[in-house]
Amino acid sequence: MPVITEPRWLTDSEQGAWRAYLAGSRLLTLHLERELQKHGLSMSDYEILVHLSESPERRLRMSELARATLLEKSRLSHQITRMERDSLVARESCPGDRRGQYAVLTPTGLETIERVAPFHVAEVRRRLFDLITPEQLAALQETFALVADRIQHSPACVEAERALADE
DSSP, X not given: OOOOOOOOOOXXXXXXXXXXXXXXXXXXXXXXXXXHHTTTOOHHHHHHHHHHHHSGGGEEEHHHHHHXXXXXXXXXXXXXXXXXXXXXXXXXXXXXXXXXXEEEEOHHHHHHHHHHHHHHHHHHHXXXXXXXXXXXXXXXXXXXXXXXXXXHTSHHHHHHHHHHHHO
């Protein structure tokens, strides 16, 4: 029978930081979602449009887009279907790979991201980056790069990544 050990509870300082992170990140995300909705987009729509607009030929394989957006394949597929109805993206078959598909940015999608991006960036700047010092910015980037790296290289994520690559 395994030995039950006492949990390693958060200190008051850690608890304060954790709760501030949860509140701040949720409020920021909710605010940015509301702002994007004024332009007819969700946060996922915006993120997908950004990745496609920055990629060569403004297209990505669905598996690459899933990795870039951290969306599960089925969720991404539904999102792309909805975005296709709005003429923001299109799907194209991958030559030489009958199972593979590209998500492709349409002219409407490009016009949309070019129109909405300045408003979104201004809100991100106003609600986050204008509030912090360069030192805080560096610490924020370093901290969350470390968190992402540790999680992405955990056994469960490595296995999920292999499964994605097989699709």
